[in-house]
Amino acid sequence: MLTVTNLTVGYGAITAVDGVSLAVPAGAIVTLIGGNGAGKTTTLRALSGLLRARGGSATFDGAELTGLAPHEIVARGLGHVPEGRMIFANLTVDENLRMGAYLVRDAAQVAATRERVFGLFPRLRERLRQSAGTLSGGEQQMLAIGRALMGGPKFLMLDEPSLGLAPQLVGAIFEQIVAINRSQGLTILLVEQNARLALEVSSYAYVLESGRIVMAGPSTELRNDPRLKSAYLGG
Amino acid sequence: MQEFLQQLVNGLSLGAIYALIALGYTMVYGVLRFINFAHSEVFMVGAMTGWAVGRQLPQGTWWGGLVVLGAAMLVCALLGMTIERLVYRPLRGTATLNVLITAIGVSLLLQSVFQHPRVFGATPQLFPPVFPERNFALGGVALSSNQLVVIVVAALLMVGLELVVHRTRLGMAMRAVALNPQAAQLVGVNINAVIALTFALGSALAGAGGVLYALNYPTVEPLMGVMPGLKAFVAAVLGGIGSIPGAALGGLILGTVETFVGGSAWLSTYKDAIAFAVLILILLCRPTGLLGRVAPEKV
Ligand SMILES: Nc1ncnc2c1ncn2[C@@H]1O[C@H](COP(=O)(O)OP(=O)(O)OP(=O)(O)O)[C@@H](O)[C@H]1O
Ligand SMILES: [Mg+2]
Numbered sequence: 258m259l260t261v262t263n264l265t266v267g268y269g270a271i272t273a274v275d276g277v278s279l280a281v282p283a284g285a286i287v288t289l290i291g292g293n294g295a296g297k298t299t300t301l302r303a304l305s306g307l308l309r310a311r312g313g314s315a316t317f318d319g320a321e322l323t324g325l326a327p328h329e330i331v332a333r334g335l336g337h338v339p340e341g342r343m344i345f346a347n348l349t350v351d352e353n354l355r356m357g358a359y360l361v362r363d364a365a366q367v368a369a370t371r372e373r374v375f376g377l378f379p380r381l382r383e384r385l386r387q388s389a390g391t392l393s394g395g396e397q398q399m400l401a402i403g404r405a406l407m408g409g410p411k412f413l414m415l416d417e418p419s420l421g422l423a424p425q426l427v428g429a430i431f432e433q434i435v436a437i438n439r440s441q442g443l444t445i446l447l448v449e450q451n452a453r454l455a456l457e458v459s460s461y462a463y464v465l466e467s468g469r470i471v472m473a474g475p476s477t478e479l480r481n482d483p484r485l486k487s488a489y490l491g492g
Numbered sequence: 493m494q495e496f497l498q499q500l501v502n503g504l505s506l507g508a509i510y511a512l513i514a515l516g517y518t519m520v521y522g523v524l525r526f527i528n529f530a531h532s533e534v535f536m537v538g539a540m541t542g543w544a545v546g547r548q549l550p551q552g553t554w555w556g557g558l559v560v561l562g563a564a565m566l567v568c569a570l571l572g573m574t575i576e577r578l579v580y581r582p583l584r585g586t587a588t589l590n591v592l593i594t595a596i597g598v599s600l601l602l603q604s605v606f607q608h609p610r611v612f613g614a615t616p617q618l619f620p621p622v623f624p625e626r627n628f629a630l631g632g633v634a635l636s637s638n639q640l641v642v643i644v645v646a647a648l649l650m651v652g653l654e655l656v657v658h659r660t661r662l663g664m665a666m667r668a669v670a671l672n673p674q675a676a677q678l679v680g681v682n683i684n685a686v687i688a689l690t691f692a693l694g695s696a697l698a699g700a701g702g703v704l705y706a707l708n709y710p711t712v713e714p715l716m717g718v719m720p721g722l723k724a725f726v727a728a729v730l731g732g733i734g735s736i737p738g739a740a741l742g743g744l745i746l747g748t749v750e751t752f753v754g755g756s757a758w759l760s761t762y763k764d765a766i767a768f769a770v771l772i773l774i775l776l777c778r779p780t781g782l783l784g785r786v787a788p789e790k791v
Contacts, residue, residue, distance in 0.1 A: 305678060306677075307674060326677075326682065326684070327677035327680075328680045328681055331677075331678065331680040337678050339674065339675070343672055345668065345671045345672060345675060347671055347785070348671065355664075356676075356679050359664065359665070359668070359679045359680045360679070405678070408680060
């Protein structure tokens with residue numbers, strides 16, 4: 258569904274992503290793991306058009322993405338839950354969700370998606386009138402995912418959904434990510450520092466180091482790979 | 493009491509013009525976080541357009557006046573979009589200071605272009621009386637039809653803007669961009685289009701402000717935008733930069749204060765100084781302006 262070939266992205270003199278190639282087949286959860294500053298966020302931002310790629314290509318359902326503006330990429334069905342969540346803090350939960358459906362013109366579809374989002378995250382329904390900035394970190398993450406789902410994406414990129422959350426909450430969020438993938442057939446590219454968890458929910462994994470893919474394989478295999486164990490899984 | 497009401501009417505009609513200009517500053521600040529100092533020259537171009545079109549039309553008709561207003565708003569909308577496209581967009585993402593200095597450059601450029609004798613020249617020209625002129629007396633308070641036009645047109649435009657911002661998809665997109673430009677793009681907002689339309693709307697309001705100002709202080713010249721532009725900027729800061737109701741309120745307050753101070757014999761020389769002193773006082777008590785919020789944390 259998504260094929261990235263030799264993607265190169267940089268900031269000024271820095272090359273943050275250096276010839277990354279990866280593939281995400283339809284219906285799968287694929288993960289991209291790596292430590293601080295490896296280039297994970299930069300990769301996702303280039304895929305959603307927030308950053309311009311210096312070279313390489315990315316095709317989504319066969320069509321080229323590089324060179325498109327972010328709103329055009331969203332319109333093709335590529336959702337992005339950004340690092341740091343970026344919810345609209347001054348708006349209510351309800352308004353954030355409506356903002357998420359900005360490109361969806363069909364009111365019935367918006368209402369149906371909303372119900373599905375509340376099914377995944379009942380907490381959001383209870384907080385509907387609350388200003389999003391006053392939500393807890395976990396609730397903000399639920400809102401960020403919910404907002405992206407409101408756009409009705411075919412493909413969802415998640416950038417460190419576990420960041421800054423208590424362990425029980427991380428488990429709950431990941432359960433819902435798997436549920437979204439299973440029940441709605443949504444294809445997912447999951448970026449994580451928490452390699453153990455990412456490898457548990459994904460079917461295939463790429464390991465990024467200093468802007469390069471240094472390892473790739475089925476998640477079950479990587480889980481037992483000694484090199485990965487020492488570097489990312491704490492022995 | 494009569495004196496008071498008279499000054500209040502005069503102050504509100506001046507303030508309504510400041511409010512119209514202030515809205516443009518605050519809207520652009522909302523989406524781009526910088527002060528478009530060329531905005532005062534957009535106001536001047538609005539008045540110039542009104543002057544040029546108004547001279548070709550029969551004087552003293554409602555339709556003529558409305559055509560003049562419409563023409564000024566249209567020309568200014570296009571001018572605002574052109575400035576954004578040619579000057580500000582290429583600079584987007586660079587340091588704010590660079591953009592501010594460039595804005596001042598655009599401002600000076602527009603002034604010089606209009607000072608050229610082939611374009612307009614430096615001599616002030618009389619603004620044609622495009623609207624029907626009548627004077628009313630309401631319980632001793634004198635009110636000219638032009639003042640009435642100012643107040644009614646300004647009120648309608650501000651209500652219209654409020655509806656656009658809160659009831660339309662464009663308004664929704666504008667608010668999203670103001671709150672978080674990246675998140676706005678990730679929900680599918682075309683940020684370039686929203687910024688261009690924000691410039692168009694803000695500039696059209698300044699164009700209307702230019703015509704309304706010229707109607708009541710009936711000359712036009714290339715530097716006419718400087719003082720009203722500066723005061724409208726002050727009004728926008730006073731109301732809370734980025735806040736649309738704030739800009740309207742700030743404009744009305746500033747116009748009223750200035751008129752009252754100007755009307756008292758022993759203070760009138762200092763009216764501008766006092767208007768700015770009021771600004772400083774209010775900002776000392778409320779650093780974010782009357783209706784401004786604390787700037788949201790950028791993640
Ligand atoms: N706006 C920027 N300007 C300059 N350099 C940047 C910028 N953003 C990121 N970088 C650099 O690019 C490299 C990759 O950063 P990136 O944010 O993609 O890493 P990451 O894998 O997402 O890390 P983390 O897990 O900490 O979020 C880093 O060396 C970082 O310092
Ligand atoms: Mg990151």
